Amino acid sequence: xxxxxxxxxxxxxxxxxxxxxxxxxxxxxxxxxxxxxxxxxxxxxxxxxxxxxxxxxxxxxxxxxxxxxxxxxxxxxxxxxxxxxxxxxxxxxxxxxxxxxxxxxxxxxxxxxxxxxxxxxxxxxxxxxxxxxxxxxxxxxxxxxxxxxxxxxxxxxxxxxxxxxxxxxxxxxxxxxxxxxxxxxxxxxxxxxxxxxxxxxxxxxxxxxxxxxxxxxxxxxxxxxxxxxxxxxxxxxxxxxxxxxxxxxxxxxxxxxxxxxxxxxxxxxxxxxxxxxxxxxxxxxxxxxxxxxxxxxxxxxxxxxxxxxxxxxxxxxxxxxxxxxxxxxxxxxxxxxxxxxxxxxxxxxxxxxxxxxxxxxxxxxxxxxxxxxxxxxxxxxxxxxxxxxxxxxxxxxxxxxxxxxxxxxxxxxxxxxxxxxxxxxxxxxxxxxxxxxxxxxxxxxxxxxxxxxxxxxxxxxxxxxxxxxxxxxxxxxxxxxxxxxx
Numbered sequence: 001x002x003x004x005x006x007x008x009x010x011x012x013x014x015x016x017x018x019x020x021x022x023x024x025x026x027x028x029x030x031x032x033x034x035x036x037x038x039x040x041x042x043x044x045x046x047x048x049x050x051x052x053x054x055x056x057x058x059x060x061x062x063x064x065x066x067x068x069x070x071x072x073x074x075x076x077x078x079x080x081x082x083x084x085x086x087x088x089x090x091x092x093x094x095x096x097x098x099x100x101x102x103x104x105x106x107x108x109x110x111x112x113x114x115x116x117x118x119x120x121x122x123x124x125x126x127x128x129x130x131x132x133x134x135x136x137x138x139x140x141x142x143x144x145x146x147x148x149x150x151x152x153x154x155x156x157x158x159x160x161x162x163x164x165x166x167x168x169x170x171x172x173x174x175x176x177x178x179x180x181x182x183x184x185x186x187x188x189x190x191x192x193x194x195x196x197x198x199x200x201x202x203x204x205x206x207x208x209x210x211x212x213x214x215x216x217x218x219x220x221x222x223x224x225x226x227x228x229x230x231x232x233x234x235x236x237x238x239x240x241x242x243x244x245x246x247x248x249x250x251x252x253x254x255x256x257x258x259x260x261x262x263x264x265x266x267x268x269x270x271x272x273x274x275x276x277x278x279x280x281x282x283x284x285x286x287x288x289x290x291x292x293x294x295x296x297x298x299x300x301x302x303x304x305x306x307x308x309x310x311x312x313x314x315x316x317x318x319x320x321x322x323x324x325x326x327x328x329x330x331x332x333x334x335x336x337x338x339x340x341x342x343x344x345x346x347x348x349x350x351x352x353x354x355x356x357x358x359x360x361x362x363x364x365x366x367x368x369x370x371x372x373x374x375x376x377x378x379x380x381x382x383x384x385x386x387x388x389x390x391x392x393x394x395x396x397x398x399x400x401x402x403x404x405x406x407x408x409x410x411x412x413x414x415x416x417x418x419x420x421x422x423x424x425x426x427x428x429x430x431x432x433x434x435x436x437x438x439x440x441x442x443x444x445x446x447x448x449x450x451x452x453x454x455x456x457x458x459x460x461x462x463x464x465x466x467x468x469x470x471x472x473x474x475x476x477x478x479x480x481x482x483x484x485x486x
Contacts, residue, residue: 030121030159031071031080035103039089041248042066043415045111057113057195058205060261061415063212063250063402064242065191068108076117076163079110081132083154083176083188084125090238091246094383096217097225098187098241099126105187105241106213110174112166114197119163122154126183129153132162133177134192136285136307139164147178154178169196169203170287171261171307173213185228187241189213189265202288206311207256207412212240214302214324214400216266222379232267236383237329237399244330244401245388249417250322252314254408259311264302270329273299274312274404276320283309299325314406319390319421324400331398391420 036042044059045067059067070077086100101107112118124130131153133145143164147153154160172192176183191211196203216237218230226236239247252258259282264270278296282289285307302308323330388395395401407418 031078033080033082033102033123034069034108035082036066036108037086037103039064039242039246041415045069048072056197058207058209060109060111060193060209060211062109062191062240063210064240064246064248065104065106065212066108067111068102070112070118073119076119077112078119078121080121080123081107081190082123082125083130083132085127086187088187088241089246090236090241090243091383091387094243094246094381095224096187096219096236096241099183100187101190105189106215107174107188107190109191109193109211111193111195113195114166114169116166116194117163118166119161121159121161123159124154124156126156129155129178130176130183130188131160131178132174134162134164135173135175135305136170137164137172137192138167145177147176166194168287169194169200170285171211171263171283171309173263173265173307175265182228184265185217185226185230187215187217187226189215191261191263193261200288202282202290204257204282204311206259208250208252208415209259209261210250211261211263214239214262214264214266214270215241216268221382224381234267237266237324237331239400239402243383243399244397245395247402249319249403249405251405251407251410251415251418253410253412253414254314254317254406256314256412257311258314259309261307261309262300262302263307264304267304268326269301269303270400271299271301271325272308272310272322273325274320274322276316276318276404276406277312277314279310279312281308282311283307314404317406317408317421318423320404320406322402322404323397329399330401 041061041064044061046059047070068079068081070079072078081101083099083101084103086098086103086105087095088098088100088105089095098105110118110120120132122130122132129147131145131147131151134143142150143162144150145162151160170193172194173189174192175189191213193209193211216234218227218234219225219236220227236243242248250258250260260279261283262272275298278298279300280294280296281300282294285305288309297310300308300310383398387398388401405418405421407421410418
């Protein structure tokens with residue numbers, strides 16, 4: 001409660017003073033700050049004077065985000081970032097008090113071309129000082145943004161300017177290097193894309209170019225402000241501060257080449273897996289990878305602080321899952337101390353317990369899938385652990401999960417959700433009658449010789465031997481983990 005009261009006072013008081021001071025003094029003559037608070041995926045932003053998408057570059061599309069417009073002044077691209085408290089909707093009915101940029105967390109994507117001189121004004125409307133580090137960029141040391149090392153911190157109510165040349169193409173990020181633990185835990189981060197100035201031998205032309213950040217928060221059920229002291233035990237796993245089913249799908253036309261840029265600013269690695277296609281890792285933190293160094297994957301592990309750029313041809317029509325392969329990261333807020341009750345027989349206990357606890361319900365004795373359908377009371381502003389509904393029922397996912405939707409009739413440049421895919425007749429898993437299913441061999445029956453050691457034993461099995469398998473006796477080793485043989 002004290003923490004919530006502190007943040008409420010800070011956001012309402014100090015930030016308001018900072019905002020007023022900035023508005024009176026710091027903003028005159030600067031590019032007008034563009035503020036956007038929506039959570040829809042904005043279409044590609046085409047700079048003024050560019051006739052048609054793809055010239056001089058194909059703009060990126062930020063999943064559940066947007067690209068920051070710039071002002072061209074004397075040949076310099078000028079941007080204006082405003083660090084400020086924001087309220088972010090992670091999914092319908094679930095909002096969180098964060099810190100971000102220009103009304104959003106993550107902040108808007110900055111998109112430039114190799115060789116551009118960029119000038120970024122940063123106005124601080126936070127209740128404490130801040131800086132911005134341009135993660136992965138080659139730039140003058142005084143522009144690197146580490147408070148106390150490269151520059152003084154930006155005080156509340158003040159505006160600083162960063163200026164450098166975007167020296168190499170690639171996928172980058174920006175985030176504070178001042179009170180970093182708190183400010184990143186509160187959501188201060190953003191994406192940066194530098195396109196090549198011409199045809200690059202290692203960078204292919206693509207039809208769609210997506211980007212998003214992996215981020216994580218610890219929000220106590222019923223609260224609205226993250227716990228900033230959490231190191232590993234997060235309960236909200238998000239892409240661009242959205243959780244499934246609040247994460248928009250990635251869409252593509254059948255046969256298009258798609259690029260997806262992913263940055264990780266959480267405290268752990270994330271193996272990102274896509275169903276239905278294979279992809280190559282075509283870029284890393286250091287820039288594009290050499291074509292001869294690539295191989296096909298269906299999962300790419302993205303470590304803390306890393307960026308990865310993957311590419312594939314969307315040549316299989318359908319709705320394909322795309323998610324982190326750490327199963328807890330595709331769930332909503334969960335209690336990690338809940339005991340496993342699988343196999344526990346509750347018969348005769350429920351009514352007796354309900355005499356003392358009237359709201360008691362049985363859960364977990366068959367697994368947790370029931371929670372995908374269960375409607376149970378939750379604290380205010382708390383998202384269910386398992387949620388989201390597909391065309392055939394509960395998807396039983398949350399957190400870092402979305403879909404790749406490939407359609408033959410999706411128009412080029414159309415990023416609208418095409419709805420659910422209808423599988424052609426005969427191409428969907430279906431139930432069968434027992435008369436259709438092949439007969440199963442009885443338990444303990446001899447195996448064929450082609451099954452390794454089991455097959456060899458099968459040749460000498462006694463036909464009269466009982467087919468009931470031997471009982472399984474599991475014992476916990478003494479001495480903890482050290483009791484295991486090595």
